[in-house]
Structures are given as structure tokens and as C-alpha cells.
Amino acid sequence: MADKKGRINREYIRTAQDICTHLGDDYDRFFGAVVPPIFQNSLFVDYELSGEEQEGRYNYTRLSNPTIEIAEQKIAALEKGEAALCFSSGMAAISTAIFYWVSTGSHVIMVKNAYSPARNFIELLHDKFGVEFTLVSGEKLEEYERSIRPNTKLIYLETPSSLVFTLQDLESVAKLAKSYGIATIVDNSWATPIFQNPLEFGIDMVVHSASKYLAGHSDIIGGVIVSRKDIIHAIQYGERCLLGGIMDPHQAWLLIRGLRTLPVRMKQHQESALEIAQFLEQHPVVERVLYPGLKSHPQYELGKKQMKGYSGVLGFITKGNPDKVLEFVDSLQYFKKGPSWGGFESLIAPVGVGMDEETSKKTGIPIGTIRISVGLESVDTLIDCLDRGLVNLSKNG
Template identity: 50%
Template sequence: MQDENRYARDKEICMHLGDDQERFTGAVVPPIFGNTLFTYPTLEELAKAESQEQNHYVYSRGSNPTVEIAEKKLAALERGEACRCFSSGMAAISATLFNSLKKGDHVLCIDNLYFSTMDLMKYLQKFGVEHSVVYSVSISEIENGIKDNTKVIYIESPTDMTYRLVDLQAVAKLAKNKGIRTIIDNTWATPLFQKPLEMGIDIVIHSASKYLGGHSDLLGGAVIASREIIDSLFHKELLLFGANLSPYEAALLLRGLRTLPFRMKAHQENGIQVAKFLETHPAVKNVHYPGLRSHPDYELGKRQLSGYSGLMGFELEDVHFEQVKKVVNSVELFQVGVSWGSFESLIYSRNNGKNADRLRKENQSPGLIRLAVGLEDCDLLIGDLKKALDRLL
């Protein structure tokens, strides 16, 4: 009953919170405020607004009414105090890390992270920020990876490509005892299926380009946290970096949020069926999907997740590039491309025929293929995969 009540509340947030029809003359869809600036009757009133710009409309690089509605919805969905939206997921990640770190600090990265996030970690070295990676979700190994100068533990759960789960409550407790800030990229689960702030995590990040938008037609990112953290982020990294979300993109995000609860249920249904099929195919060695009982973190997932998205990975028995290429190039309904989280089904592998050793060092099999299971007919998707995999037999 508790999950049903939470789902009902989240559905109401997605569809109606902040839309404020009375304010907007009864418009069922809030208007797009495309203006760059807002004027005031007097210099004194403008000066007052500028002094508290996080709570007033002055210039759309800071606050904008259309963007604000999306921010209110996302903060409420994550059970956070406040949210700020950015022009991409990487803009949100970059702003958050710059807000959290200074010269001499250390970031502990947990297992596999999005490759651009790792590239950013390497870029931060030029500013005197170091990082290390624990290729494990074991709490004891995570604790052993902490240094005296560790200021941030950065998590994706499920992890990128391998889809292991991190015990968020345990990591949050460990970090709080040591005065370390915890940051999670929660894009895979969305706020519907995982609420890290309720488990003690400090900051949640989303790529709104994925499930939140859901139509492969917008770039956006979001950061949700306490009001204190978000206010600091606003005055520094949002205003100074200038990577704010456009009101036009925000309107697309609002459109996506209205159908998010319904789409995620469909992604979950398709995802579970596809994952179960993959488990049975003789050309497949392992399936990385936390919704399967065979997954090593299945029991943790039952406590930590309230649902499963459609993103998964599977390893071929034969890990050579020619076999990976044969599968990826043989499918027809699954399109070959990066990104994920929208209506279309996608297939992707990081194996490019020249990087097998590096993939192994990063705890990834060269035979690993990623699937983003979309909203097409599930039987057709399974038939498409079967035909491609059968070519390996």
C-alpha cells in the first residue's frame, strides 16, 4: 500500500504540481517564458530582486518561470528541498563537482561510471583534484578506498554498463561519519524507482535527456539536494558557468514528465521480458539487469528500488569484436546509437575492436553489449534479438 500511495503521489506531481492554472489564465499547459530578462517598476525593486536572485526573476540565466515548474516537480519527486536544471546532464555533473571540490581534494568513484563523467574526473586533475576508482560495490572495499583528503564519493547505482547496485544507505552512513559528501547519478532508475535522498545521499543528479524527457528531443540535466546546497550552486556554478536550461527545453521536459509514470511501467515490463529471454539464449554468458533473480544484487534491489527501467547489458560467450559486431549489426528494430531512455530501442557496445585490454582494466567484458529497451512491441524486440544472436551459433 505504501508503494501504491507513493506512486499515486508521484503521478500527481508529474502531471500537475506547479502548473498553477489560476496564475496562467486557466492554461492546461503552462506557457513558455522565452524572454531573457524581467523588468521592475523602480531601481530599488530591481536591486532587491538582484540581491535575492534565487527567489526572483531577473535574468533567465538564473531563474525562469517555465524552468522553475520543472525544478519544482523534480525536487518533489526526489523528496528534495530544491532543484536546479542545467543545459545537459554533463553540465549538471560538472557544476556539482566544481561546487563540491577544491585543490587538494580527492573523489572516490564507485565501480563503473559514465565515460564522460570519468573524463571530467581526469580533467579536474589540472585543478589539483585527484580521483580513484574502486571497481567493487563492497562496502568494506569502498571504505578502504577512502583517503584522508576524500571529499566526495561519486556513485551511479545501478553502475554504468555492468548494472551492479550500491547499498546507498550503507555508503551514506559511512560518508557522513567521515564528513564526506555523497553524489549519485540517478538517471537509470528515475525518481519514480529510486529516491536516494531518503537513503541519506546528499545530492542527486539526472540527465533529463533520458527517461525524464523520454522522446530523444531535448538535452537537460538536474541537481536536487538541500536548499543550502542548491543555493550555493545557484550563486556560483549556475550563474557563473551559464549552463542553464532553456525555457523551450524545459517545456519539453514538462511534457515528458506528464507521461513518465506510464512510460516507466512500460519500460519495466519490456525490460524484464527481454532480460529473461537473454538469460535463456546459449550465445549469452551473463545478463546484467537487477530485475532478474539471478542478479547478484537482486535482494538489495528489492529493498532499494521500487521498479526497474529498460537499460541493461549482456555478455556474449565469445567476447571477440567480430562476434559483438555481428550481433549489433544484425538487429533491425534496435537502432545503433548512444544515449538511451526514450521511446526507441537502442543497442551499443564500447568495444571498438582496439580497446579490449582497456575494457578489462575497467572491469568490463569486451563481449558486453548494452540494450536500451524501448516501448515497441516486446515480442518483436525479442524476435529481433533472437535472430541476431542465433547467427553466433
């Protein structure tokens, strides 16, 4: 199984857990250290700096760094992609990815409930460089087809959406896009590569906020792009190098540490979230639960077709007036109010509570939506915590 230097043979690294535990760690390169070190250096001396000779060698950390490359190898393999690049944030990855595909005069189709700063970036490109865009709900193929123009260069998806938990059909959209020579990007932060691999459906590029499940400990901000080798190479020496948004080596080391437990964490997040979703669904104060893992989700069948599981972020809408609902949100012991998700800790965000109809229409977020990120605390404790809050809401709301 292992070679003379104690390195695990690549052909024995088969599962996601094998990748997370061993891929790229190369004990012989690092004095047998079971945990590869942080190469906290900005430059590498005595290396040729020009042309092809630079290939596969290190010279400056804005281009590449051994610690960052270990994280990139693991995530590329998890996503079943050829190569990956790490970035200083999810938004650095997303903006660089979009920037790679579009130029002045391009048209972009984007799902309207994608992470809003991604939409804001398209708006910025529109205002500064005349990039055109069309927002679609993303649920029907005809919508994309109708929106395609001669200058359409990119379709940007986020499935499942981390705000409204709707899905887009990866295979059909990828096929349609290919037939018009249009590139596709999927934000796969919600599902993670453990539960969904968009590249297998013909999608060109996957982006991640590594600040969420990939790192999983709410201790770093980071981002990733996964795609074909030639595309990744072009971005590494082009957009990432020139915009300068590479991940820091220490950040990468924490990401690697988080990745070691990604499959086991996701298994637990999934189990607990499903139990909580089912609990909420039958609760008299709850009107609706938004979770693709529930059979009642309108796109449950599509989810089963393209996903291997479901993560721990879900939405629900309660009865009661918005002020009382906000009191309920504030009263919970275990679900602290926070703008992020995907960490070990449970979080709550009243994203649609008190929202007006116009904003709801624009963003696609149903009025009254409360988003929770189910953490790794005991599920009984979490259900008890929600139940106490909901009982109070039913009395006071």
C-alpha cells in the same frame, strides 16, 4: 480538491503521477492554460536586482525562469528532495555538482564504471587543479573506507551503473561518508526517481541526465541536480549562475512534457525489459545477462532493498567471434546502434565487443558486453527481432 482558481491543492498531489501531471502548473498564473507556456525571454524588467529583494522574483534567465522552475519543482518532488536545478546537459549538472563540493587539494572517491565523461571531469580537475582521486569498484564498503584520506571531500556513485549494471549500497555508503563529513553524489539516471530515491538513504545530492528517461523522447539534452534547499540556493547563485549552464526554457518545456508520462513509460520499460532479459537468459547463444531485475544478478537482494523497480537498459554477452557479433548488432531491425538510451525507441551499443583486457579491467566493462535500451515498441516484436538475429549468429558465429 481544487481552490477557487482551479489550482490543485498541494495536499492532493501524492503520487509520482500526480506530481508529473499537476505539480507547479498553477493555472491561475497562466490564464488557465492547461499547459504552462514557454517563458522564452532572457530578462524580466522593473525588478529590483540586488540582495534579498531578488529572492523569489525573476530578473534574468541565467538565474531562474518560470518554465524552468516548473520542471525543477516536479523533479525535486519526484526525488523527495527539497529543491532542484535544471542544466543544459547531464554533464553540465554533473560537472557543476562536482565543482561545488571540491576545491584545490581535495580528494574524491569515484566508482570506476561511472559514466566516463564524469570520470574525465575528475581527471581534468586533477590535471588542472591538483584534485586527487581514487577509483573503486564500489561493491564493498571496505573499499571506500580504505580509500578515505584526511582531504576526502566527495564520494561519487552511479547505481545501477548504466554500463555494467552493478549496484552500490546507498545506505551504507551514505552512513560511512557522513561519519567522516564527506559529501555523496549519486547519478540516478538509470533508475529514475520512479524506481529509486537516493536522498531517502542519506545521500546528499542526486544528479540526472534528463536527456534519458526524464525527458524520454530523445529530443533534448538536459541535466538536473537535486539536493537540500541551502545547497541548491548556493549553486543557483554561485556555480550555475557563474558557469552559466542553466537549461533553456524551451528545453524545460519539452522536459515537462516528457515528465507527464514518466511513470507510465517506466512501467512499460520495466515490464518489457524484464521479459527480454528472461528471454535472453535462456537463449543458447547468450552467455550472460546483466540486469539488476533478474534473480540471477549477484546484487539482486541489494536492488530489492533500495529500489522500487528496474528500468529498461541492460547488457548481455553472446557467444561467437567479435566480427560476427558486430554483424548481429548491425542486422537488427528495431535496435538501432546509438550512443544514448532511455528514449521511446530501442537502441543497441556493442560497448564491450572486441574490447581488450586492459581496457576491460580499467573500465570494469566485461569483454563482449552489448548494451540495449528497451524502448516502447511491442515486446513481442522486440523479442522476435532479437531472436532472428541470435539464430543467425548461432549459425554463422
